[in-house]
Amino acid sequence: MLVQNLAVLVLAGFVGFAVISKVPNTLHTPLMSGTNAIHGIVLLGGLIVLGLGVEGTLNKILLVIAIAFGTINVVGGFLVTDRMLGMFKPKPKAASSQATDGSDGEVKR
Amino acid sequence: MNWVHDVEFIQCLYIIAFALFIYGLMGLTGPRTAVRGNKIAAVGMALAVIATLLLPGMGNWWLIVLGVVIGTVVGVPAARNVKMTAMPQMVALFNGVGGGAVALIAWVEFRHSNGFDGEPAYVAIASLFAAIIGSVSFWGSNVAFAKLQELISGRPVSIGKLQQPLNLLLLLVAVGCSVAIVAGSSSEILIILVLVAAAVLGFTVVLPIGGADMPVVISLLNAFTGLSAAATGIALNNTALIVAGMIVGASGSILTNLMAKAMNRSIPAIVAGGFGGTVTASAG
Numbered sequence: 001m002l003v004q005n006l007a008v009l010v011l012a013g014f015v016g017f018a019v020i021s022k023v024p025n026t027l028h029t030p031l032m033s034g035t036n037a038i039h040g041i042v043l044l045g046g047l048i049v050l051g052l053g054v055e056g057t058l059n060k061i062l063l064v065i066a067i068a069f070g071t072i073n074v075v076g077g078f079l080v081t082d083r084m085l086g087m088f089k090p091k092p093k094a095a096s097s098q099a100t101d102g103s104d105g106e107v108k109r
Numbered sequence: 110m111n112w113v114h115d116v117e118f119i120q121c122l123y124i125i126a127f128a129l130f131i132y133g134l135m136g137l138t139g140p141r142t143a144v145r146g147n148k149i150a151a152v153g154m155a156l157a158v159i160a161t162l163l164l165p166g167m168g169n170w171w172l173i174v175l176g177v178v179i180g181t182v183v184g185v186p187a188a189r190n191v192k193m194t195a196m197p198q199m200v201a202l203f204n205g206v207g208g209g210a211v212a213l214i215a216w217v218e219f220r221h222s223n224g225f226d227g228e229p230a231y232v233a234i235a236s237l238f239a240a241i242i243g244s245v246s247f248w249g250s251n252v253a254f255a256k257l258q259e260l261i262s263g264r265p266v267s268i269g270k271l272q273q274p275l276n277l278l279l280l281l282v283a284v285g286c287s288v289a290i291v292a293g294s295s296s297e298i299l300i301i302l303v304l305v306a307a308a309v310l311g312f313t314v315v316l317p318i319g320g321a322d323m324p325v326v327i328s329l330l331n332a333f334t335g336l337s338a339a340a341t342g343i344a345l346n347n348t349a350l351i352v353a354g355m356i357v358g359a360s361g362s363i364l365t366n367l368m369a370k371a372m373n374r375s376i377p378a379i380v381a382g383g384f385g386g387t388v389t390a391s392a393g
Contacts, residue, residue, distance in 0.1 A: 001346055002229070002231050002343070005342070005343050005346065005348070005351055006343075008348060008351050008352060008355075009339060009343065009351050009355050012127075012339075012351065012352040012353075012355035012356050012359070013355050013356075013358065013359040014359070015131055015356055015359070016355060016356040016357070016358065016359025016360040016361075016363070017359045017360070017363055019131060019134045019135055019138065019356070019360055020134075020138060020360040020363040020364055020367075021138075022138070023138045023364070023367060024140060025371050026140070027137070027138065027139075027140060027143060028324075028328075028364065028367065028368050028371065029196065029197065029200070029324065030137065030143060030147075031134075031137050031138060031360075031364055032200060032324075032327065032328045032331055032361070032364055032368075033196075033200045033203075034133070034134065034137045034146070034147055034150060035134070035331060035332075035335065035356075035357045035360055035361050035364070036200055036203055036204050036207070036331050036334075036357075037147075037150065037151070037154070037203070038130055038134070038150055038154070038335075038353050038356065038357050039204075039207050039331070039334050039335040039338045039353065039354055039357040040154065040203075040207055041154065041157060041338055041349060041350055041353040041354060042207055042210045042211050042214065042334075042337075042338045042341060042350070042354075043158065043210070044157060044158065044161045044347060044349055044350055045210070045211070045214045045338070045341045045342070045345055045347070045350055046176065046210060046213075046214055047158070047161045047162065047167075047173060048161060048164065048345055048347060049214055049217055049218065049221070049345070050169050050172060050173060050176075051161075051162070051164065051166075051167035051168060051169055051173060052164070052166055052167065052168075053166070053168060053169070054169075054217060054221050055221070056220070056221075058220070059217045059220055059221060060169070060172055062213045062216060062217050063172070063176070063213070063214070063217055064172050064175055064176040064179070065176070065209075065213055066176070066209075066210040066213035066214050066217070067172075067173060067176025067177060067180065067210075068176045068177075068179040068180040068183070069180065069206035069207065069209045069210035069213070070176075070180065070206075070207065070210040071176065071177050071179070071180020071181055071184060072180045072183050072184035072187070072203060072206045073184075073203050073204070073206050073207035073210065074154055074158075074180075074184075075180065075181055075184040075185055075188070076184035076185070076187055076188040076199070076202075076203045077188075077200075077203050078147060078150070078151040078154070079184075079185065079188035079189065080188045080191065080196060080199055080200060080203065081137075081147045082144065082147055082148070083188070083189075083191075083193075083196075084193075084196055085143045085144045085147060086144070087193065088140060088143075
């Protein structure tokens with residue numbers, strides 16, 4: 001099992017290197033936030049250890065906290081990334097819609 | 110409906126999930142595809158969580174629901190209401206809780222298996238690696254958050270020449286206790302020492318770094334959390350964790366390098382020199 005997992009680990013590392021080649025500077029922070037959301041996958045670790053059974057109250061409390069942390073990481077991470085990207089996404093449209101909005105506004109006034 | 114709980118079927122779902130992660134990340138590197146990329150990765154995550162809940166023998170449902178609900182109730186409003194200018198510290202906080210989750214899981218693994226008694230050595234090593242890095246990441250990210258939020262001074266807080274020896278000492282304590290655990294000791298004080306030494310290390314590494322360098326440090330801690338997630342995956346024999354964690358570890362370190370370059374700084378200068386700002390100024 002270990003050897004298989006190590007093979008997967010190494011290959012995944014190269015995929016990670018390959019995916020990030022050219023990133024425009026403006027996308028650095030959203031990309032960081034996006035990868036941050038993806039390592040929220042540790043949530044699965046909490047689910048597995050708690051779900052497949054642990055004894056003891058302290059263990060259970062710690063795992064509930066771990067699952068809560070993992071969920072915050074996942075949900076918050078993706079939402080924040082989406083909000084950040086929302087700032088740049090509609091640039092070409094925003095330029096034109098702003099123009100029309102502006103003229104509409106003027107007409108209405 | 111028994112095939113739903115088949116481990117091979119779940120593995121297939123994991124494969125689809127990490128394919129979506131990779132495709133989503135590729136999208137995130139381009140301005141036009143970024144929004145869609147993020148959503149694709151989120152779908153992958155939802156799939157990975159559902160697949161895990163299908164594992165045969167899952168129980169403790171109420172506690173799982175409790176954890177997820179607490180996380181959602183805290184995470185969603187935090188992400189929704191944060192001001193645009195406060196985004197970087199929010200990312201630091203989310204990164205921190207991820208690292209905290211890793212450290213907690215490693216701790217429970219230790220308690221549950223009675224000091225990794227009867228487990229293969231690699232499980233113990235991977236868990237302890239995750240415990241150290243996760244704890245460093247949790248406390249380091251919290252310091253980064255506090256600095257950017259101006260809860261504490263954003264200026265470099267240096268403790269002078271003692272800095273590097275102190276960091277080295279803390280690392281040696283954490284690694285030394287880990288070695289003792291792998292060698293067969295099962296006293297719980299050791300794992301607590303590992304976690305505490307790593308926590309203090311998180312403080313002493315990040316405290317001396319100035320506010321302007323913080324985004325690079327957060328990105329570095331982000332890559333660290335990814336690596337610790339991959340280590341947890343090795344310990345728990347879970348492919349999804351290994352792949353997603355390692356992708357974040359690798360892409361995060363590349364990204365850290367890109368960010369440092371964009372600021373005309375080098376990573377060693379940022380991390381090693383708490384007084385980096387002044388040193389480069391006097392050197393240059």
